Amino acid sequence: MALIEFDNYSFSYLNSAKKERNKTLENINLNINFGDFVLLCGPSGCGKTTLLTNLKKELMPNGASEGYIRYNGTEISKLDDSISACEIGYLFQNPDSQIVTDTVIQEIAFPLENIGLPTEEIRNRISEIVAFFGINNILHKNVNELSGGQKQLINLCSLLVLRPKVLLLDEPMSQLDPIASYEFLSIVRRLNEEFSITIIMSEHKADRIFPFIDYAVFLKEGKIIYNNNSHDICNDVINDKIFVNYLPSVTKIYNELSEKYGKYTNTPLSIRQGRKYLNTIHDELIKINKDTEKNNCSDDSDVHLTTKKYNTKKKSIKDILPFSKDNDTLIRMEGVYFAYEKKNLILKNIDFKLNKGEFISLIGGNGAGKSTFLQVLVGVLKPIKGKVKYIKNLKIAYVHQNPMIHFSKDTIKEEFLESILNSGYYGSNEFNEKTYNTLLKLEKEKFIESDILNNLKFKNINYSFKELIDFFDIANLIDNHPYDCSGGEQQKIIMIKVLLQNTDVLILDEPTKGLDPISNKNMAEILNTLIDQGMTILMTSHDLDFVAENCKRCLMLFDKNIQIDDNPKLIFEENNFYTTFVNRMVKDYIPQAVTLDDVKSFWDLE
Amino acid sequence: MLKGTIKMELTRIHPAVYILYYFIMIVLAFILRDPYFLLSFLILILVLISLQGISSELKQIMKLFLPLSILIIIINPLIQKKGVHRIYLMKNFFITYEAIAFGILTSLALLIVILIFSSYNKSVTYQEMLYIFSKKLPIISMIIVMSLRFIPLINSRVGEVKKLNHLKANGIETKLDNNNQDKLEEFDTNISDTKFLKKINSSKKFQSIIKEAKIIGKIMGITVSWSLEESMFTAKSMKARGYKSYKRTSYLSYDISLTDIIFLVLIFITVSIIVLGIIQGYGLTDIYPSLDFALSDLPLNIYYFAFIIFLLPLIYLEIRERMLWH
Amino acid sequence: MIIENFVNNLPITESGAVASSSLSIPILIFAFLLVVGIIYFIFKMYEQSKPTVESIVLIAVLTAIATAGRMIFISIPMVNLASFIIIMVGVVFGKEEGFLVGALTALVTSFFAGLGVWTIFQMLGWGLMGASAGYLSTKFDSIPFRFIFGLLWGFLYGWITDISALFYAGPTLEFSQIIALIISGFTYDLTHGVTNAVLLAILYNWFKKIFLRARDKYLPNQSSATATNE
Secondary structure: OOOEEEEEEEEEEOOOOOOOOOOOEEEEEEEEOOOOEEEEEOOOOOOHHHHHHOOOHHHOOOEEEEEEEEEOOEEHHHOOHHHHHHHEEEEOOOOOOOOOOOEHHHHHHHHHHHOOOOHHHHHHHHHHHHHHHOOHHHOOOEHHHOOHHHHHHHHHHHHHOOOOOEEEEEOOOOOOOHHHHHHHHHHHHHHHHHHOOEEEEEOOOHHHHHHHOOEEEEEEOOEEEEEEEHHHHHHHOOOOOOHHHHOOHHHHHHHHHHHHHOOOOOOOOOHHHHHHHHHHOHHHHHHHHHHHHHHHHHHOOOOOOOOOOOOEOOOOHHHHOOOOOOOOEEEEEEEEEEEOOOOOEEEEEEEEEEEOOOEEEEEOOOOOOHHHHHHHHHOOOOOOEEEEEEOOOOOEEEEOOOHHHHOOOOOHHHHHHHHHHHHHHEOOOOEOHHHHHHHHHOOHHHHHHOHHHHOOOOOOOOOOHHHHHHHHOOHHHOOOOHHHOOHHHHHHHHHHHHHHOOOOEEEEEOOOOOOOHHHHHHHHHHHHHHHHOOOEEEEEOOOHHHHHHHOOEEEEEEOOEEEEEEOHHHHHHHOOOOOOHHHHHHOOOOOOOOOHHHHHHHOOOO | OOOOOOOOOOOOOOHHHHHHHHHHHHHHHHHOEOHHHHHHHHHHHHHHHHHHOOOHHHHHHHHHHHHHHHHHHHHHHHHOOOOOOEEEOOOOOEEEHHHHHHHHHHHHHHHHHHHHHHHHHHHOOHHHHHHHHHHHOHHHHHHHHHHHHHHHHHHHHHHHHHHHHOOEHHHOEOOOOHHHOOOOOOOOOOHHHOHHHHHHHHOHHHHHHHHHHHHHHHHHHHHHHHHHHHHHHHHHHHHHOOOOOOOOOOOOOOOOOHHHHHHHHHHHHHHHHHHHHHHHOOOEOOOOOOOOOOOOOOOOOHHHHHHHHHHOHHHHHHHHHHHHHO | OHHHHHHHOOOOOHHHHHHHHHOOHHHHHHHHHHHHHHHHHHHHHHHHOOOOHHHHHHHHHHHHHHHHHHHHOOOOOOOOHHHHHHHHHHHHHOHHHHHHHHHHHHHHHHHHHOOOHHHHHHHHHHHHHHHHHHHOHHHHHOHHHHHHHHHHHHHHHHHHHHHHHHHHHOOOOOHHHHHHHHHHHHHHHHHHHHHHHHHHHHHHHHHHHHHHHHHHHHOHHHHHHHHHHO
C-alpha cells in the first residue's frame, strides 16, 4: 500500500466566482510510496502549493473537495492531531517568516513544547538533532544573526525533531543563494537516503535536483500532465513547449544529441552521466569540433578562441582621467569607496561607466557587495570617498530585491496612476488630480481603454498604455491588491511603473529570484524588448544561464572591486567552476559554448 | 539589545528566588527613611552594580530621573512649610530644614530604587521572566516571545525602506538633484485635500512637523503592511508544527538547588528581624515636625546588622565568581 | 513675588497635610496591586477566550511594530509612533486588541529599556489608550476629534505613568511632588500629544486601510461580523 494516495481528488477554493471551471486541483490520482523523493513542477499558479497544503490537515485551505487523499490508509482530514503534526512536516518558501521565537534552541524546541513532551524528552531530542547537524555553535544565537541558509536549516531542524515520515517542501530554496541552496539540498537528500524520509518538494531549478529524485510530477492548471520516473519523464516532455524548460541542461543537450547520434541506456540527468554519454560518441564529436575550428579560423575572427583571455581589470590612463569624456556614458563611478562601518570596506576604488543602451549584469559570490554596488550607483547610499556622476536630466529607476517594498496603494490601477503623476504629467492639462480620481473609479476594461491614458506618450517605449498592459499580460490583475500577485507579476508591475515614469536607466536587484522557468523566459523577453527600445539596464543575478543568454556585458565583483568586466560568454568560457551547467558539460569539447543555443550551433543540431 | 546577557556563569539561582529577593529590596527602599539605612543601602547596591557591570541604559535612566530628583529637592522646601527649623530667605518667606532633609532623603530613595531595577535587569534574563510568566499566562508569553523575534526583523525592514526613502516615487526613481531635497514626494494625495489640514498647513510651525511625520509615516506604513503580509506565514508555520493555545511544556527547567534553599533561609531570617525592627521604629526617622538627627547616633543594633546581611548574598556570590575565574 | 503669591495661596493647612499623608505607602501599594490585578485579569480573559493562532500572531506583530516604532526613532525623542499604532489598533481591531497591544508594547519595551515600577503604569496607560480608541472608534472619522483625542492622550498617558514616580515619594505623599512631576513632564507630554494628533490627522486613512486588509486576512470572522453591522 502506498503511503500517500490521491484518489481522483479535486479541490476548489471558496469565494471563487466560477466554481465549476475554477478547480485549483482536478482529478488528481497519485500514489507516493514510503521513502520516495518526488519533485513537483509547474508554472506559478498551477496548484503546487494547494496540492501540498491539502496534504497537511492544519493548513488545509477553505474550499470544496471531491475524492480522497489518504495517508497510511486514513483520510487526511480524519487524521489524529498529533499524527498530522508529527509525521507530516511542512516547510515554506521564506525562511524568515516561519520562525516564531527569538533564539535557535527555542525555535527547535517549539514544536516539541506544542505536543506537550516533558522537558527531559525535549532536551534529548534537541541534543540529538544538534549533534547530527553540528549546529552547536549557533544553538544559543539570536535568529536574526543567522544567514538565510542557516535560518532555513533551523526551520528544517524544527520539523525533524518531531521525527516526521513525510516532508512537504514548498520551494524551500527559492529565497536562498546558490551555495546555501546546494547545502540545503544535500541535507534533504541525506534525509531521504539515510532515513528514508519521504520527500515531496516543489522547485523550479531542476538542474540540481533531478539527479536525486525518484520521480517527477508536472502540474498544469490543476491537472497532472506528466507523472513518471526522472529518466523517462525527460522523454515524455520532449515535445512539450512548457515543460521542456523544466529539464536539466544536461538532459536538454542529450535530447538534441540523441536525435542525431542515438540514445543512451538511461536519459542522463547529472553532468557525470552526461559526460559518460558524450564519451560514447566521443569520436564523432571530435570530428565536428575539428571542422568548426577550421571554419572559425578561416573566416570568423570575431569569435574569441581559447587563446584570447577576457579583460581582467585593466585601466587605461584615459579611463582614470576625470576630464576624458564619453558621449554615451550615462553614469560614471570614479574611485568609489563604500563601507557601512568603519574600516570594513565593501567597495574599494571602483571605476565604472554605464553607457547608453547597455544590458549589464553583475555577478559574484554571496556577500560580494552586489546590492551595495547598485545602491551606491543609484544614490541610495553615499560613497565615503569618490564620486558617482550622472549626465543631466537622467532618470534612474531602482527595483529592490523584494518588490513588495515599492507598493503603497490598494490596487495596481492606482499604482499605475501614481507613476503617471510622477512622470511629470501631473498638473498639466492632460493629467491632473481630477483625472486621477475619475480614472480610479473606472472599471477594469474602461480603465485600460481610456483615451486619457492611451494618449499619453512615454519617453522610452513606443507602446501606448493598452499595448503596454497587453505586452506584460497583466490586464486581468489590474484591480487586485499588489500584494496578492506572485513574485513574477510584482516584478512586471514595477517594470510598467518604471516605464510610465519615463525612466532612462533600469537598475534591478535579482529580478530572476524565485521565478519559474516560464516567467524567467518571459522576463528575458521583456528586458530584451526594453533594450531594443533604448533602455539601459543593469541587474544583479545568481542565474548564470540567464546572464549568459541575455547580457552583453558582465561585471564580476570580487574582493571589493570589479574583477572582470567583459562579455559573459568569454567569462564563463574561461571559468571552470563558476559557469553554466551547459558549459560544464561540454567544456572539454567546445569550451566556448555557454548556452544551449551555442551548443546547437557548434554541433549543428537544429 | 536585550537585557540579561552578562550573568553569573558558575552560580545558578532560581528566577523565582531572584524575583522575591528584589521585590523585598524595593519594598524596603520605599519604607526605610533613615539616613544611615539609606546610605548603607546605596553603597551596597552601588557595589553590587559595579560588580555586575554598569550598563549604558543606566545612564539613560539617570538622565530622566536626575531632573526629577533635583526638582523634588528644590520644590519641596518651597511649598512644604511643615517643620520647626525655619530658614528665612526673605522677610516673609522661609524654608524649613526638615523639608530640605525630606527632599534629599526622597531623592536618595528614588536613586536606590532605580539602581535596584538596574541590578535586577542584570540578574534575571527575559527568558527566565517569561518562564515564570508562562506558567500562568502561556498565550501572552508566547505573544511576547514572538514579538521579541519580530522586532529585529521589523527593524531590518525599516532599514531597507528607509534607504529607499531617499528616492522619489515610492523608492523606484532616483532623485539625482540633491538641491531639490525639500520637494519630497507627497506619498498620499488623499490626505492633503481636507480643509482641516489646509488650515494647519498654513501655520508654519506645523509644516516641519507634518513633513517629518509624513516621511516617518511612509516608512512605517510600508513596513507595517509588509510585515503583516509576511506574518500570515508565521501563523501557518505555527499551525503546521502543532501549536495549540493550551497545554504547552517548556524546554527549560529550573530546579531548586541547595544555593536557592540557603538563600531563601537567609532572606527569611533577616527579613523577619528587619520587620521586627521596623515595627519598633528602627530605620524610620521622623522628619516632621522636627528632625533631630545627629551623626553620632550610629544604629549599632541587631536590626541594622540584619539589614546589612540581607544585602550581602549577591555581592558575595559575585565576588566568589570572580575568584573562581582567576 | 510670583512664587510668594503662589506659595501663600497654596492650601497648606494642617488638615490638608494630614489628608495628603494619609495617601501613604499602603494605599499606593494597593493601587499598584490593583493595576497588576486588572492587567492580569484582562490577559487571563484573552487566554480563556481561546484565540485563534492568527489572532495570536496578529497581536504579536502589532506589538512588535509598536515597540519598533518606539525604538527606531529614539533619536528623535518627540516622535512616539507607538501611541499612534496603539490607537489605530484600537480603532480597527477593537478595544480588547487595543488594550492587549498597548499593555504588551510597554512590557516588551521594558525588556530592551529596562524594567521598572514605571513599566506597569506604562502598560496601564497604553492599554487604556488602545481600549478607549476601541470604544470611540466610530467617532474617528472626524479629523478634529482625532486631533483632540491624540493631544489629550499625550497628557493622560504622561499622568498615568507619573503615578509610578509617586512611589519614590516615601511614606508621605506630598503635594509638591505632584507639581514637580507635572512640571518636569509638561514638555514631554505636550510633544507626545502633538505628535499623536498630527500623526492621527494625516496618517489615519492610510493606516486604517492597511489594518483593515490585515483584519480581513487574520480575523475573517470578526470582519464579516462587523461588516453586517455596518
